[in-house]
Every structure is written in C-alpha cells, then in structure tokens.
Amino acid sequence: MGAALEVFLAFLGLGLTSFGGPVAHLGYFRTAFVERRRWIDGAAFADLVALCQVLPGPLSSQLGFALGLRRAGALGGLAAWVGFTLPSAVVMAALGLGLGLGGLSQVLVPGLGHGLKLATVAVVAAAVFTMARSLITDLRRAAILVIALIPALLPGGAVGQVLALFVGGLLGLWLCRGQGALSATPEAPEVPGASRRSGAGLLALCAALLLLLPLAAWLTGAQALALADVFARAGALVFGGGHVVLPLLQAEVVGRGWLASDTFLAGYGAAQLMPGPLFSFAAFVGAAAGPEPHGLAGAAIALCALFLPGLLLVAGALPFWEGLRRLPRAKAALAGANAAVVGVLALALWDPVWTGAVHALPDGILAVAGFAALAFLRVPPVLLVLALMLSGLV
Secondary structure, three states, rough: HHHHHHHHHHHHHHHHHHOOOOHHHHHHHHHHHEEEEEOOHHHHHHHHHHHHHHOOEEEHHHHHHHHHHHHHHHHHHHHHHHHHHHHHHHHHHHHHOOOHHHHHHHOOOOHHHHHHHHHHHHHHHHHHHHHHHHHHHHHHHHHHHHHHHHHHOOOOOOHHHHHHHHHHHHHHHHHOOOOOOOHHHHHHHOOOOOOOHHHHHHHHHHHHHOOOOOOOHHOOHHHHHHHHHHHHHHHHEEOOOOOHHHHHHHHHHHHHOOOOHHHHHHHHHHHHHOOOOOOHHHHHHHOOOOOOOOHHHHHHHHHHHHHHHHHHHHHHHHHHHHHHHHOOOHHHHHHHHHHHHHHHHHHHHHHHHHHHHHHHHHHHHHHHHHHHHHOOOOOOOHHHHHHHHHOOOO
C-alpha cells in the first residue's frame, strides 16, 4: 500500500502540472522517474515508450500506467492512472455539468494558451534532445533514425508512426546485432504479481470488451452501453494521444445528436489548457451529453471506457515484453525501434508542436530559451511552464 501511495502522489503532482499533450508528458515522466526518482533507467524507459507507441490508446497514460505497474503491481498501475487523470477529469466534468460552461471564453484566454504552447515546445525539445543523446550512440543508430523517418512522413499520421517503429526494429535486427543489452536486468524488474497467463487473460478481456459491448448495446438499446461502446472503440483505435481521438469522437457524439458541435469543440479547446491527459475530455462529453446517463454517471462511463482498452493492452503486453526484450535479437530490434522513437518524437516536435506555437521571432526566442533552461540549466518544468504562461499574457 505504501508503494502504491508513493506512485499516486508522484502522478498526482504530474497530473496537476504536466501541460502540453502526450509528447510533452514523456519529457515530464523522464525527468520525474529516470532523472529525479531513478525508478527506472533511461534505456528501459525508452523500451516502455516503444511498447506504448505500437499499442493503440493514450500514449502518456499507458506509459504512466506501465511505470506504476512496475513500481507497485496492479494497485500501483491504478494509482498512477487515477493520480495523473483525476485533476483534469474533475475540471472537465465540472465544465460539462455547466459549472462555468458559459465562461469557456474566459478559460480560453488567448495569451495564456499561447504561453502554454511555447512551454510545450521547450519540454518536447528537451525530451527529444535527452533521448537522442542516450539512444543515438553511433552512426548505425543515426542511420536507422533517418531511414525510419521516411514512413513517418507518409500521410496517415499514427499509421506512419507505427510503420516507422516497425522499420526501425527491422533495421535494428540487421545493424545492431551483438551490441549488448539496452537496459540492465537489475534496472528492469518483472512486473510484481504479473505472469504470461494473466497477461493473456487481460488481452482476451480487451478483445471481449470490444466485441461484446456493441452487441450488448444493440440488443438492449441501453444508452449507458452505447456511450461505453462509442468511447471504448475510440480508445482502441487511436494511436498516440488525445488530438487523434477528436475526429472519431466528433463523428460519433455529434453525429448521433448527443452534443452540439459548438459545445463539443469549446470543451475540447478547454481540455487543451488542462494539465494531464487530453483523454480527460471524455469526462466533459459524458457529463454534457444529452441523453441519460449524463452528469457524473455519464462522465465516469465515458472516461473509463475511453481509457480501459489501452490500459488493458499495456498490462497484458508487459509480461511478454519483459522477457522478449532480453533475447539477443529482441535487443537488437529494440535498439532500432528506440532510434525510430527519437525520430518520431522529433517530427512531432516540428509539427504540430513547433508549427502550432511559433508564429514570430519572439516566439522562437522564448521557445529556444525555455529549451536551454530545461536541457542545460535543469530548471524545473513547472517553473518554466508558469514563466512562459506569464510571457504569453504579456
């Protein structure tokens, strides 16, 4: 229980301060758990990032859940998810209930939002720089990074990113053979209480959930099951983060007449100013949706349904991943996949992070100064975020 409480408090702090979306969250997590608390070494952290990149679901929440699992078992994984998600989910549910819905224009202060975007640029740049320095250690890995960028640049977004990791893994099998382990076994313990049998059971449960929910919703006509089905399918089909889930949810929720388009987009805009996972937007939609159940019950159903498939997938895959990545060929493939991860994150840094935030020379100067403060001066990320938020208001 003590370890789970430690996990909860660590992720609650991140849930209150981690602005910027899933790629930025990787930087916050690396600072918190690799550099400061030393719960995991840098190479093992990169292994988990690679695993979560190839699984559908919310990237940063899956990574946090995996870190919690490794630290304190199933209770630790749950504590990590609750701590990281709770702050933004409570605010979004309150907005959905109408507590301040009319004041969304005040929430979406243009200057404040712009400052947060510049902070995101700095956090993501520092994460990419740090990962590149530790993972791109020779010309072979640099070559893998460059080649893996080709599929990542193809149309298709998340599909191209997953293909880039696949290409990186294949190239790693060829170019990184015999170069040793990526992470030492003492730094990468098994997940407490996990086994391959339990992992297979969780993967089967995820498949059953996605197969049976739509059938149950159709047979019963229950709105609660229909709501859960829509959000579970969206969570199972999305790679990367909350920005990708927008068109899926908009088509289903607005298309079914559960929520007006303007309200949906206003809530989504507010969610982007929240710390923590962007998937907490589900709490807003569930609370504000027209048919019952809505309110707190709707928020809870939508929130849990959107996250559940991705969390089941990562919990089910981890027992197999821990053993697989110690095999010589798996280590070589992971070396290539990790090089590709750096490339994928670098592309995300450029578009949409940089292009969405830097519109003039002063913006670029502030973003670069923020990166230097994080990467070289070791300024705490939360202080940088606050400073750039204030600069945006000015």
